[in-house]
Amino acid sequence: MPVGTLGAVKGLSVDALSGLGAQLMLANLYHLSLRPGIDVIDRLGGIHAFTGWSGPILTDSGGFQIWSLASLRKVDDGGVTFRSHLDGDELRFTPESVVAAQHRMGVDIAMVLDECPPWPISEADAEISLARTSRWAETARRAWEETPESVSGLRAGGLFGIVQGSVYPRLRARAVEVLTGLDFAGYAVGGVSVGEEMVHRHAVVEMTAPLLPAERPRYLMGLGTPQDILHAVTWGIDLFDCVLPARNARHGTLFTDQGVIKIKNARYLDDPRPVGPPGSPLAGTSRAFLHHLFRTKEITGPVLATLHNLHHYLDFMRRLREGIKLGKLSELAGAMASRYADGETGGASA
């Protein structure tokens, strides 16, 4: 899922996004609640009509903002109260209000409100946090059936639960048990991509993914680097979202099969080689030109780089799906992993 927090992938039109073959876009309830506000989206006929994106949309609930905006919120058993990062306004999210808001926008996949705990965290604190997240999940699941009063009369398509429990196997297992008992349309693994080391990240996937029902989608929230995705796919994860390809593109880092290209580096000043492989959006764009666009701060630089990175990621996922279909995932994953390891400029992260 390309990430379009405010309803758009930064730098791309909906046409450009669908041209890349994107199937599902992620948006964010916290950010959309502040601007333009759910009422506005409701009045305009829901999030698809509002954004013009006709493909599926998943909205994150604001649980991640409990972590990322930790200094601007207060959590209690009933929910979370944010102080807007824009103007300090109070914004109250409860499990029920979050479900209702996503119904009103008519999103395809709604996420329950969860508490994304920080890292590091003790097992005792993680357990307290998980207990709250679990109660919220039950509340959200009950609220899900209630039809909201909305202008658009829309409903969300499905509700996903979010497995928390930090790095602790006992807690992750308990979380899975609670959530599967509530019968969600899909299950997400949350609480990663909060600054933890790769070993922890991978351990969480390995201890959680196998416990999730095989017939429901498994969504790993917030990841990741190509290496992270490769690892998670081999462990049975189906769905990903990550700001990395889009954000890094805007910051001048391009993902390729050979590793990472930092296009702003002086070495690309007169590099005639194309940015992307044949058939990709930037197959006809030289590294020298893209370097020039970044150096001169042309808006087109970040836009083209975003096209490139999203294409690379979506193509990467396409190849993995193909590998799964052919029953050759482990072969493919092994080959890809070694390529990233041997990349000319190294992998995406240490």
Added chain:
RNA sequence: GGAGGUGUGGCCGAGUGGACAAUGGCAGCAGACUGUAAAUCUGCCGGGCUUCGCCCUACGGUGGUUCGAAUCCACCCGCCUCCA
């Protein structure tokens, strides 16, 4: 011709006796970024070294005052503005 102003590191621009190799910004070089408070942030940025320190060269030029000068004085050079 007269009057006034000004000259600082690649550029712009602070600094008007010691805390100054000299605030900022730009440019330059590199790094970071994982459910987006991010077209953002961080580091380096006169030269050399044994780089939490030392040495050299530096605030238009020359000379001087002073224990000490980018800062004060004299002369010279350049540039700008106004008047004629």
